[in-house]
Amino acid sequence: MNNNKKVSELPPTVVDVLVVGNGPVGATIAALLGRYGVKTLVLDKTHEVALMPRAIALDNEALRILQLAGLSEDAFEKIAIPEVRMHSPVLGQFGRANTAGCIDGHPKLVTFYQPDLEHAMRSQVSRLKSVTSLGGFELKNLVEEADCVIATVRDQNDHTHSVRAQYVVGADGASSRVRALIDQEFEGQTYAEDWLIVDAKNRHKSAIDHIEFICDPRRPTPHMPAPGGRERWEFMLQPGESREELESPESIARLIAPWINPQELEIERKAVYRFHARCCNKFSRGRIFLAGDAAHITPPFVGQGLVAGLRDGANLAWKLAWVVRGHAAPSVLDTYDVERRPHAQAMINLAKLMGRLVMPRNKIAAFFIHGLMRTLALTPATRRYFEQLDIKPKNIFKHGLFLQHRRGDKLVRGSLFPQAWVRNMQKQVKLSDDALGDNLTLVGFGVDPLSLLTTAQVVSWEKMGGHFLEIRTRGQRSDGSCDFIEDLNHDILPLAAKGTLVVVRPDRIIMHHAPGAEAGSIVRDCMGLLASADAPADSDSITINEPPRLRA
Incomplete structure (x- = not known):
């Protein structure tokens, strides 16, 4: 056992579960499997936690999953966000979401620094005797047999090793090698946008205490605080702008000038990312499963990218554990895709919809859309729909590993049991x-x-x-x-x-x-x-379509 650091250690040849990828989703799955006593191997190409800016928001459900994985409330620093504001350069503030308060014992919305979370989760994994975590190994091939999967991996010295696992989980990100090997590449329509992400440091006394979306069609800009005296801006690249041009110190200073005097600007990191909205047609094949960005990629407009991956981990890990330990039949694993994929797709649809609502591309569309949202906020029902986050799809399964819900019951089968x-x-x-x-x-x-x-x-x-x-x-x-x-x-x-x-x-x-x-x-x-958890007949193939139009 180690914490992804020992270069010379060889991977075990036989394990219950092989997890490919040691990011926040892979590490959380390993932590959950370890708590259930499952012999688990986690492999990653790199040894260290990446320091590039990535996920920054978690909701109460994600924090509850991290609690389930063994992280204490103070395991990593967080900032509770009281509200999300949407500003128009013409109409002023035209919308808000109330994110103050707690649900199930956790804040509705927090920002965090992803490397802190990853270090905390790796530390948790290192305490679990049944989990081995190694860096410096790259997955080359997977061969599924009747009772196992044979994984071929290559170390940094170009030596190959074989690992025999009952099950494999691909949590290896958007360019997943596991997904490619099982021929589950992303399908359906998508869009791609380039955004410059800038994290400034030493903003302890100056950073805002909420999240704001500057919905200017000329340059949409989400802006938020982060722990450790950080503050983040995300600037959408305009047609014809290059990454190199916008990443220059002069361009960044000009973009952030409305908030920070260029002489006081201290940039911790900067990067240009492409935001996608994509989802696999199936999250598993045989004994091999996909989780997190390997299975679905969510635009950041509702802060649900990493949250969706953590939901994957919580749903899949215990089912793997129950099958490995002989408490359940292998067929229960079919319910992972049945339960998780529709909700993951619903979150992607919501993120795409919110992107269209708060980030129109031209002035005329912005005026009408933002004006409509401001008008809808005048009536209690539609105001609640946005302000109290009723627009967010509920994490309630329609089909899966539970008895069907009976109408009228306050406790809904297929939904989360409350925490208090x-x-x-x-x-x-x-x-x-x-x-x-x-x-x-x-x-x-x-x-x-x-x-x-x-x-x-x-x-x-x-x-x-x-x-x-x-x-x-x-x-x-x-x-x-x-x-x-x-x-x-x-x-x-x-x-x-x-x-x-x-x-x-x-x-x-x-x-x-x-x-x-x-x-x-x-x-x-x-x-x-x-x-015998047989999935419903109509759940074997779920067509991924464009999101439904917003209904008031």
């Missing part, structure tokens, strides 16, 4: 995900799940990686024998009747829920899902 502050039996106050742990958990609302099951049913549940937990209101105690927590602020218990049992997957998705009287059926239903 709780107190455990040792009087420790913590977030409820930490109490759920790394298991498939049968949660009792005001009832001990063990009291409703036979001994045989309890044994069967535990054999498929199951755990038990009881939630009661603050100040109550349990007479049961399973783990117990108090819902301190009464955030979870009102969502279902007393006596309800809820099955929460390790990725915090609700698999099933029913009254306690149906405890035996719940166990049988979930065992059936894990034994």
Whole structure:
């Protein structure tokens, strides 16, 4: 085991899962697999964390996934963003998004410095005995056999090595070698734009405290603060402008002059990036899976690029672990594509739509679009649609590894189980995900799940990686024998009747829920899902189309 540093160490020849790519998505998948006890190898072409400007925003769901992977709240520095403003040079501020407050125990929106996150995740991975992380290895070929995948990798001395893995995950970025080897190149329509990204340093006292979009059709410019006294600007290149021209110190000083005196400007880094909107037609083939930018690339207008990759990791890692450990049939892995691809595509569609709304290319379009958005903000319903982020697609699956939702239930099967502050039996106050742990958990609302099951049913549940937990209101105690927590602020218990049992997957998705009287059926239903999770017939091929038009 190491932290991607030992040049001379050879990769193990046999592992459960090979992860190709040690960026934030690959490292998070490795951390999750390690927490589940899966023998994992992570390989990357480079040894060190790249310092170029890349992702900068995370939402509450992403922070919850990082929590799930073992990162503490202070593992890396973040700035909570209270709002996102949209400015027109003609109309002034014409729109905003309210990002203040928390959801599920985490801020709605933060900015961060990606190298800090990657160092923190690599440090977390280095503590996991079942994970080996090595740099200096490049994937050359993959051969899938009946019971494994044989990966051929080359080290920096041009020596080749073979690794036998039950499963392979390609988290190797937009130019993914894994994606090319399984013939899942990006399909469908796309667009490409070049943007100059500039990070300035020593802005501790001068940086803004929010995110703003300067929606000038002559030069659209997102602008935001970042931890460590940083501030970022993104300038869209105009037709005919070259990268070299815009990256010159004189050009950067001119572009940032409205905010910083050129004599005070200290550039930490600069780079020109091309923003794409693309998605694979399938996120897997056989025993090989794609995650993060290897599977989909999201424009940055809604800050969901890295977030989508982290969602991939949370969804896939526990399913791989359950299959490898014999808790579930290999067919459950088919639900990764069924669950994740539609939502990833929906986020890409939203990013493209927001790009068109806030960054029109000509003055006439800008005047009408921004004027319309300003007018829509005058009515409560349409204002909420934008301001309270109702426009953001909900992370609720239509099909997948769960019992179908029943209309009218507050707890939606196929959606995230809420997180809240709780107190455990040792009087420790913590977030409820930490109490759920790394298991498939049968949660009792005001009832001990063990009291409703036979001994045989309890044994069967535990054999498929199951755990038990009881939630009661603050100040109550349990007479049961399973783990117990108090819902301190009464955030979870009102969502279902007393006596309800809820099955929460390790990725915090609700698999099933029913009254306690149906405890035996719940166990049988979930065992059936894990034994043969057949994907719906209509989910084998999902056509990726242009985003739907905005509906008020």
